[in-house]
Amino acid sequence: MFEIAASLMAGLLLSLALSPIAIPFLKKLKFGQTIRDEGPKSHQAKSGTPTMGGIIIIVAALSASIVFSRKNSEFAIIAASFVGFGLIGFLDDYIKVVLKRNLGLRAWQKIVLQLGLSLFLTIFSMRSVGSDILVPFTDVFIDLGWFYVPFMIFVVLAFVNAVNLTDGLDGLASGVSIFSFVVFIAMGMLFSQETVSIFAAALTGALIGFLKVNYHPAKVFMGDTGSMALGGALSAMVLVTRSPLVMLIAGAVFVLESLSVVMQVLYFKATKGKRIFKMTPIHHHFELSGWDEVKVVQRFWMASAVFAFVGILSIL
Template sequence: MVDFFLYFGIALLVALFLGPVIIPQLKKMKFGQAIREEGPEAHLSKSGTPTMGGLIFIVAFMTPSLIFLDIENSLVQLLWFSVLGFGAIGFTDDYLKVVKKHNLGLKARQKIVLQLIVGIIISVIAYGNSSETWVPFLDAPVDLGLFFIPFIIFISVGFNNAVNLTDGIDGLAASVTSVVALFFASVSFEMGQFQLAAINLSMVGALVGYLKFNWYPARVFMGDTGSLALGGYVVGMAIVLKMPLILVLTGIVYVLETLSVMIQVVVYKRTGKRVFKMSPIHHHFELSGWHEKKVVYVFTGITFVGSLVGYVILL
């Protein structure tokens, strides 16, 4: 039996160790975050806070697997490629932002093209393992055949950007995703996939350790390096477990964040009016008077409820 607490503990300790090592180096290299002028005014004081802190939990997450797991396992390789592939796109984006000292980085078209490339590779690898996927309320998985490939590409790119949108408040993306990781760990255990359960607990430990430095007021931001890597983890694990559709429930916050942006853009273009004070929706609640920590607590609670509903449906 896999020692789950060992995976969690090692990832936690590595994250706690790396924080005081990496953050001063990011400051020394002046890898500070530029804050969007059109964002909440209260965020302007955060300008210069070190970014690319996602490296902390990425390394911490991978360490237990490097020590104990068979990394030649195709499922582990798929997950790692998803994390590192999308994370590399985020790293490139962050690097360009830091070098240019403004909040641009990769152009939207460039980022989408790179995400599509990673998504295509993931879909082909996954298709080579199985083209089946779990559908709620059905007793057996459904074989999507060749449709599986475009379906996985859509899920990969869509949810990768959705997780990225969630990273806009201190501790939000890490807190929400730690609950998602706990959900995946529970499902993996129920399925008898004990190694996958251990990997998910590694992510929980890595994010808990990272939150020591990212909780309000944050000493470091994960940057696109971290948020896109987290998105890669979420979609990669959902694909490995053959249940990407469950992300609609356990990833309900990611969905709401994305929908708020889409609704805001469509309505504004058609009517010139805004539905929300600002999108993504976490900024709407900020401007409505909610403290950042309250937003994190509520959104994490919503994720827990969505995950619980998904878990009950699976059972």
């Protein structure tokens, strides 16, 4: 228990200490966010805000977890996914910000990199923790056999990109992620997987500290560097705790953000131009419906807290 609390506090303090150093450095390098024209017009005022602030989260959380975690296979999977997807996000940000190519990595490049890392992580986790998954609200585990590999690759890719999609408003992805990692703190304690709890605590602390500079009006954005790293950590914890169905509940905000995009695209194509939502991901729909940004973020945080609570109940 001490290591979990210490990891959370270390992640928090490191994040708070790194922010005043990193933000001026990012400004000096002119790593400012370019706001796409097709987004809400109100977001144009955010153009030039430093991005790639996810580096703060990565350094703070990884440092804290290295100090307090046991170096076992669980740690290896989570750290590799956290840093690996963070590097993919960093490359994407670098192309956007430094090379001035607004769309970043090409779609096929991103898919190849994410798929390759997902395949490696899934096979490694299958050999380390097995191929069974927990059924929520029961003590039942279902062995997926070799179907585990394609299924969990889909889960990893889905959560990584869902967190990335959620990162569209000041503090939104940071706050929603906090509640998901709190679930993993509880899950690690209940399943006697201390490494999971410690790493999740480090991430929780780092995100709380990051919110000081990421909440509206944001002084820095996490960028794809941060959102993909968070998605990587989240999906890796799903792998080692064998809990994709639990996270479907606890991380429902991420799921709904992704589903809104899928539904919009399919409906748009099927109806030749009609839309279900005013704009997706769905947080933009609420913005364009008259909610101010802070209200959208706070309501999504509240929903995340409820889903996280139900997720914890599902494993008791």
